[in-house]
Amino acid sequence: METRDFAKNMRKLIVEAIYNSGSGHPGGSLSCADIVAVLFNEEMNKSPENPNDPNRDRFVMSKGHAAATLYSALALKGFFPEEEMKTFRKIGGRLEGHPDMKKIPGVDMSTGSLGQGISAACGMAVYGKRTEKPYRVYAVMGDGELEEGQCWEAFMFAAHYKLDNLCVFIDFNGLQIDGEITKVMSPLPIPEKMKAFGFNVVEIDGHNLDEIRAALKNAKETKGMPTAVVCHTVKGKGVSFMENVASWHGTAPNKEQYEQAVKEIEANG
Numbered sequence: 001m002e003t004r005d006f007a008k009n010m011r012k013l014i015v016e017a018i019y020n021s022g023s024g025h026p027g028g029s030l031s032c033a034d035i036v037a038v039l040f041n042e043e044m045n046k047s048p049e050n051p052n053d054p055n056r057d058r059f060v061m062s063k064g065h066a067a068a069t070l071y072s073a074l075a076l077k078g079f080f081p082e083e084e085m086k087t088f089r090k091i092g093g094r095l096e097g098h099p100d101m102k103k104i105p106g107v108d109m110s111t112g113s114l115g116q117g118i119s120a121a122c123g124m125a126v127y128g129k130r131t132e133k134p135y136r137v138y139a140v141m142g143d144g145e146l147e148e149g150q151c152w153e154a155f156m157f158a159a160h161y162k163l164d165n166l167c168v169f170i171d172f173n174g175l176q177i178d179g180e181i182t183k184v185m186s187p188l189p190i191p192e193k194m195k196a197f198g199f200n201v202v203e204i205d206g207h208n209l210d211e212i213r214a215a216l217k218n219a220k221e222t223k224g225m226p227t228a229v230v231c232h233t234v235k236g237k238g239v240s241f242m243e244n245v246a247s248w249h250g251t252a253p254n255k256e257q258y259e260q261a262v263k264e265i266e267a268n269g
Contacts (some may be wrong), residue, residue, distance in 0.1 A: 003209055006137060007033050009104060010037055010069065010076065011033050011238045011265045012072075012262055013076070013082065014029045014030060015030075015265070016085060016086070017088035017089075018067050018088070019253050019255070020085075020201060020209075021089035021090060023089055023252050024088065024097065024176070024250070025068070025250045026234045026242060027242060027245070028063060029067075029171065030067045030235075030238055031206070032063075033072075035140060035169050036070065037214060038170050038212045039059060040061050041073075043216055045075070046059070048077060048078040051105040051106050054133070057138065058109075058124045059108055060118070060138070060139040061139075062110075062111075062112065062117025062121065062139050062142075063140065064098040064112040064113075067098050071085060071088065072260065074104070074107070079104075099111055109121070114142070114145040114148045114260065115145060115150030116150065117141070118154045118155075119154045121139040122161075122262045125137040125226075126163060136166075136167065137167070138167050138168075139168045139173065141168060142171050143171060144181050144184070144216075147176075147184070147187055152197065158198075158226040159197055159198025161194045164224055166227070168227070168228045168229065169229045170228060171206065171233050172190060172230055173233045173242070174244075175245075176246070177236045177249045177250055180246070191203050199227060200218070200228070201227070202215040202218050202228070203232070206233035207237060208243060215227075235249070238268060240264055241260070241261075
C-alpha cells in the first residue's frame with residue numbers, strides 16, 4: 001500500500017475508533033499520523049509474524065494519549081484485525097486509551113504519563129548500543145509533553161551516551177489540552193534547545209512524506225549523537241473542523257461530525 005493511502009486509512013481508523021468509543025484524543029492523533037505512517041509502512045524492521053524479534057526496530061508513542069494512531073498503524077500492518085479498532089477504549093477490549101505492551105502485539109512500551117516514554121526509548125537505545133544490536137529506536141513526542149522536566153533529563157542522557165540509534169520526532173502542532181503551548185508553559189524555541197542538549201536537529205513539515213523520509217535518512221547517517229526531528233504539524237490534520245482547534249485535543253465526534261470527517265479524509269487523502 002502506498003504510504004499516502006496508508007496514512008489516509010490510518011486517519012479513518014482513528015476517527016472511527018474515537019467515534020465508536022465516545023472518547024479519545026483525535027487532535028494529536030491526527031497530527032502525527034503521517035510520521036507514524038512513514039515509520040510503519042516504509043522504515044521500520046517490524047513484523048507481525050515475529051513481534052518480539054530481539055532485533056526489531058523499536059517504536060515508542062511517548063505521547064500515549066495518541067494511542068489510536070499507533071493502533072491504526074498496527075492494525076493496517078496486520079498485528080491485529082482492523083475490526084478490533086471498534087473496541088477502542090471499551091470494557092473487555094485490549095485497546096485501552098493508552099498503549100499496553102502486555103496485551104497488544106507490536107506495542108514496544110506502555111505509555112501514558114508524559115515524559116516516561118522517551119525515557120524508556122533511551123533505555124532501549126543504550127542497551128542496543130552496548131550489546132551491538134542492529135535495531136533503531138523511534139519515539140514520537142508531543143510539544144506539550146516537552147513541559148515535563150523528565151524529558152530534558154532523557155535528552156541529556158541520550159546525548160551523553162551518544163545514542164545515534166535514537167530518533168525522536170517532536171509533533172509540534174502548537175496546542176495542548178489547555179490551549180496554546182506558548183500560553184501554558186512555553187517550551188520554545190524547540191530546535192535551538194534540542195541543539196543545546198546535544199542533538200542533531202532536523203526541522204520539517206510533519207505532513208510532507210518526502211521531508212519525513214529525508215529526515216530519517218539524515219538520522220541514520222548521523223553518528224555520535226541522537227537526532228531530533230522537529231515536525232511542524234496541524235492539530236486535527238485532515239478534518240477541517242478539528243484543525244488548529246484545541247478543544248479537539250480530547251473530544252470525540254458525534255455521528256454527523258464523524259461522517260463529515262470520513263468524507264473529508266477520503267476527499268483529501
